[in-house]
Amino acid sequence: MIIDPVVIDAASAVLMLVGALSCLLGALGLVRLPDLPGRMQAATKPQTLGLLLILAGTALRVEMESAVTLLLVGLFQVITAPVIAQLLGRSAYRGGSVRSELLVVDELAGKMPEDGSS
Template identity: 55%
Template sequence: MRVLLEVFAAVLLLGGAFFCLLGAIGLVRFPDTVTRLQAGAKAQTLGLVLIMIAAALLVPAPYSALLLLIAVFQLVTAPVLGQVVGRVAYRTGAVDRRTLVVDELAGRLAPPDRDPGSSAGEPEDTTAGQDPGDGREREP
């Protein structure tokens, strides 16, 4: 019975390590803040929880309860942290709003000094109404 428990814990440890590796690769390879948040919040949390469960299976009961408490704390805090970082990124213009499928924050949480309809990170067009070739104004 002990051997079966150790094999199951080893599988959970390897699975947790795999998800942590995927999360780390996602943090390095993904192009923007929103997708990096997904990699950090989802994969890293699942990896840590699997590792904590595996460790809890192999240690005495008082330590198991502590490990499971750490896993629950991680499950509660990771989504909140992701939400806060995502809103800060949105407000500071680190999120390319053109890539969002649905922008629920457009009317409520616009980046500072910008109107809600403009795309974050795009400079304002100061040449509107001018001919790009000679700098003179165009006739309407």
């Protein structure tokens, strides 16, 4: 079954536009949200989703070898973004940058070691 190139172009354009919109909303969240945990949320989830959608839209337009490379880029992003966000959040919590009055639940209260070890 051969898919019409117009359909592929339209699907690619929709994926890339939705991905760009997701990245734009994540960037607006970075500017507008008041606290560090909210900004981390805006920096990781919409940006990762946006990148994956843009990569999927691009993969529809390129050869198979390049599409596999884009798949690896997306996989690397999905693996590394949560780890980086967790490390940034932990560092900010230890440094006192997280405002405790804005937290609904503070599961780390009293559990973080004081000596700087993990």
